[in-house]
Amino acid sequence: MELIIKPIKTDQDYEIALQRLAQIFDADPNSLEGEEAEVLSLLIENYEDEHYPIEAPDPIAAIKIRMEELNLKQKDLVGIIGGKSRVSEILNKKKTLTIDMIRELEKLLHISASVLVRKYQLIK
Numbered sequence: 583m584e585l586i587i588k589p590i591k592t593d594q595d596y597e598i599a600l601q602r603l604a605q606i607f608d609a610d611p612n613s614l615e616g617e618e619a620e621v622l623s624l625l626i627e628n629y630e631d632e633h634y635p636i637e638a639p640d641p642i643a644a645i646k647i648r649m650e651e652l653n654l655k656q657k658d659l660v661g662i663i664g665g666k667s668r669v670s671e672i673l674n675k676k677k678t679l680t681i682d683m684i685r686e687l688e689k690l691l692h693i694s695a696s697v698l699v700r701k702y703q704l705i706k
Contacts, residue, residue, distance in 0.1 A: 587621050590629040599626050640702040642675055648691040662686045675705040 590596050603622045609615035639647065649658070659669045663683040671677040679687070684698040 587618065587625070590625050593633075596626070596629050596633075599629075638697050638700070641679060641698045641700055642673060642702060644693050644697050645687060645691065646673065648693055652691065659687075659690075662690055675702065678702075678704065 588595070590599050599622050603619060603626065606615040606619045606622075609619055611617075611620070638644065649655070656669055656673060657666070659673075660666050663669055663672055663679075663686060668677070672679060672683070679698060684695055687693060687698055688695050
C-alpha cells in the first residue's frame with residue numbers, strides 16, 4: 583500500500599486531515615499508518631501556524647501565567663522588580679517594565695526577554 587498525502591490548502595482539507603489523524607493516531611510509528619500520522623501532523627501544524635496563529639501573551643499576562651504555574655504570589659516579586667507598590671503598579675499595568683526588571687524576571691520566571699520587551703497598553 584502506498585501513502586497518498588496531499589497538501590492542506592483549504593479548511594475542508596484541514597478537517598479531513600484532522601479526521602484521518604484521529605483514526606490513525608495510535609498507529610505503530612514504524613508502520614505505514616504511523617508514518618502517515620507523522621506527516622499529517624506536520625502538515626496540520628503548518629496549516630494551523632499559517633491560518634490560526636496564536637500570538638504570545640502581552641508581557642504582564644505572561645508574567646501572571648508563569649507566576650500561577652510556579653505557584654508564586656505578588657509578594658514573591660518584591661525585591662525582584664521593586665517594592666510592594668511597584669510590583670502592584672507593574673502587574674496592574676500602571677507602569678512599564680524596565681530593562682533591569684526584564685532581566686530579573688527572565689532569570690526568575692524563565693520567560694524569554696523577547697516576550698517581556700513587547701509593548702503593552704498601560705491602564706490609566
